[in-house]
Amino acid sequence: MDNKQYDNHLGIIGWLGGGRWGVERYLYILHRVTGLGILLFFLIHIFASSMRMYGPETWAAAMAILKNPIFKLGEFFVFVAFAFHALNGIRLILIELGLAVGKAEEPIYPYKSSLNNQRPLMVIVMVVVAILIIAGGYNTFFGSH
Amino acid sequence: MEKGTNITVFIRRFDPEKDPAPRQQQYTLHVERGMTVLDGLHMIKQTQDPSVGFRFSCRMGVCGSCGMMINGVPGLSCNTQILDVATTALTLAPLPNFNLIRDLVPDLVPMFGVIKGLQPYIQRNDVEEMENPTMEYFQTPHQLEEYLQFSYCIKCGSCMAACPTMATDKEYLGPAPLTQAYRYNTDSRDDAGDARRDLVAASHGIFNCHYAGECSNVCPKGVDPARAIQLMKKDLVLRYFGLGKHKCAHLCKKPDRSTYKPKIEAAPFTIGQ
Amino acid sequence: MRETAYWTWFIIAAIVILIFAGLHMVVMHLSMLGVFNPEGGAVTNWGNVAFRSQNQFLAFTYIILLGAALYHGLYGLRTIVFELGPKKSFQDTFTVLLWIVGLVLFAIGTYAAIAAKSLELAL
Numbered sequence: 001m002d003n004k005q006y007d008n009h010l011g012i013i014g015w016l017g018g019g020r021w022g023v024e025r026y027l028y029i030l031h032r033v034t035g036l037g038i039l040l041f042f043l044i045h046i047f048a049s050s051m052r053m054y055g056p057e058t059w060a061a062a063m064a065i066l067k068n069p070i071f072k073l074g075e076f077f078v079f080v081a082f083a084f085h086a087l088n089g090i091r092l093i094l095i096e097l098g099l100a101v102g103k104a105e106e107p108i109y110p111y112k113s114s115l116n117n118q119r120p121l122m123v124i125v126m127v128v129v130a131i132l133i134i135a136g137g138y139n140t141f142f143g144s145h
Numbered sequence: 146m147e148k149g150t151n152i153t154v155f156i157r158r159f160d161p162e163k164d165p166a167p168r169q170q171q172y173t174l175h176v177e178r179g180m181t182v183l184d185g186l187h188m189i190k191q192t193q194d195p196s197v198g199f200r201f202s203c204r205m206g207v208c209g210s211c212g213m214m215i216n217g218v219p220g221l222s223c224n225t226q227i228l229d230v231a232t233t234a235l236t237l238a239p240l241p242n243f244n245l246i247r248d249l250v251p252d253l254v255p256m257f258g259v260i261k262g263l264q265p266y267i268q269r270n271d272v273e274e275m276e277n278p279t280m281e282y283f284q285t286p287h288q289l290e291e292y293l294q295f296s297y298c299i300k301c302g303s304c305m306a307a308c309p310t311m312a313t314d315k316e317y318l319g320p321a322p323l324t325q326a327y328r329y330n331t332d333s334r335d336d337a338g339d340a341r342r343d344l345v346a347a348s349h350g351i352f353n354c355h356y357a358g359e360c361s362n363v364c365p366k367g368v369d370p371a372r373a374i375q376l377m378k379k380d381l382v383l384r385y386f387g388l389g390k391h392k393c394a395h396l397c398k399k400p401d402r403s404t405y406k407p408k409i410e411a412a413p414f415t416i417g418q
Numbered sequence: 419m420r421e422t423a424y425w426t427w428f429i430i431a432a433i434v435i436l437i438f439a440g441l442h443m444v445v446m447h448l449s450m451l452g453v454f455n456p457e458g459g460a461v462t463n464w465g466n467v468a469f470r471s472q473n474q475f476l477a478f479t480y481i482i483l484l485g486a487a488l489y490h491g492l493y494g495l496r497t498i499v500f501e502l503g504p505k506k507s508f509q510d511t512f513t514v515l516l517w518i519v520g521l522v523l524f525a526i527g528t529y530a531a532i533a534a535k536s537l538e539l540a541l
Binding site: 310313314315316317346347348349350352353378381382384385386 | 421
């Protein structure tokens with residue numbers, strides 16, 4: 001009988017949510033995607049910055065490649081990912097160390113949950129992220145250097 | 146006929162003996178105010194298609210048998226009114242992240258197994274006192290409040306269906322079992338916290354929760370698994386730094402068994418005598 | 419309880435990154451701070467890079483940031499990969515592999531931070 005069952009696990013689609021899920025679900029997947037993006041950048045960054053151990057000429061050649069506008073756009077994406085991951089990370093640290101989820105309370109309908117406890121924090125964090133992204137974008141694309 | 150409205154109900158069907166994969170079937174249902182999703186399913190089964198399979202028992206949000214995806218959100222079909230969630234179309238599907246037995250019936254047994262593995266019962270170091278108690282274990286209202294919310298869990302599996310980690314990781318313990326582990330760990334009468342902490346802090350354990358928060362959003366009993374899991378992480382990290390709290394259970398003075406006289410003598414014909 | 423230790427240090431590394439990457443951003447992107455860029459011009463000019471490598475405090479922050487970021491990033495990757503539900507044997511191999519990759523990258527980065535210093539001294 002058991003071997004006739006159908007495996008109904010959602011798979012990786014289940015990470016993406018989709019449909020009628022809460023905001024925190026999307027922050028979760030964004031945190032994951034930006035984290036992977038930053039890790040990729042960081043590995044490239046280690047190799048690029050390690051070019052200095054071969055002396056000034058190699059270093060200057062490496063830096064000349066990075067002058068390409070493609071890398072400027074890439075730098076902006078890294079900045080956006082970093083701003084989001086850092087600030088959302090502060091929120092997650094506060095939550096996961098049990099500091100922003102409130103205390104257990106008797107459930108009385110309509111139910112409130114720890115999501116309600118952390119929501120002001122989430123809103124503040126997202127506003128700061130938006131401001132940082134706008135400021136960073138302005139600096140990257142219209143800045144003096 | 147009283148006033149009401151006709152809506153289209155899409156039900157995911159799966160017959161393990163015929164279908165290789167689930168398929169969608171469409172019904173038209175006359176819905177009136179006050180009709181729950183479970184009532185609607187009964188109506189379809191009685192008047193249109195007797196082969197629709199679904200599980201229910203209490204019909205009043207207590208037993209946790211009838212959890213299903215209602216318009217894409219996990220919930221109990223018995224305490225969801227159709228007109229609250231649908232005006233023209235209602236989509237019903239079995240809870241994901243479980244194996245599917247038939248139509249709307251998921252196999253919850255693996256979840257029960259994990260809950261059982263986390264020892265969801267009070268255990269004391271003094272076995273004699275636990276088996277033949279000399280008195281009640283007193284608790285302050287504050288001690289009760291610390292775990293009461295999490296004891297309302299009915300094991301319906303809605304949180305497991307909503308959890309993104311559960312979607313891919315079959316070894317992950319899941320929100321409901323972790324909440325039960327926390328419920329017994331915070332109980333001031335319990336002494337087995339260390340055993341449970343070892344179980345939840347393993348690989349594929351509590352640290353695979355990343356606070357997507359969906360379990361607390363969908364819980365039909367307001368249990369808030371996400372809160373329990375974060376509070377348990379706090380406890381684990383504090384203990385890692387040697388700052389964990391000792392519970393009252395160790396501090397309670399045990400009554401002297403030799404002088405103990407119950408106010409009412411046990412009946413002479415109780416079981417085992 | 420091993421996972422608790424892994425995870426606690428993952429969080430500590432996050433806080434370290436927050437502080438030291440913030441400092442890194444200040445040094446690299448607020449070019450009006452001439453103290454870190456004596457040569458002037460772009461922060462990536464060799465003279466500026468060599469100056470920062472020679473500064474013991476900045477070299478120290480590089481190495482701390484490198485270690486913390488590698489640990490945080492690779493543990494995060496491990497968590498994500500484990501959640502995809504691979505086999506137990508793969509999980510063990512992957513953990514060992516990540517330790518090796520992390521330590522090798524840490525060695526390269528640390529060597530780069532210190533080698534540039536000795537190179538500049540030799541010049």
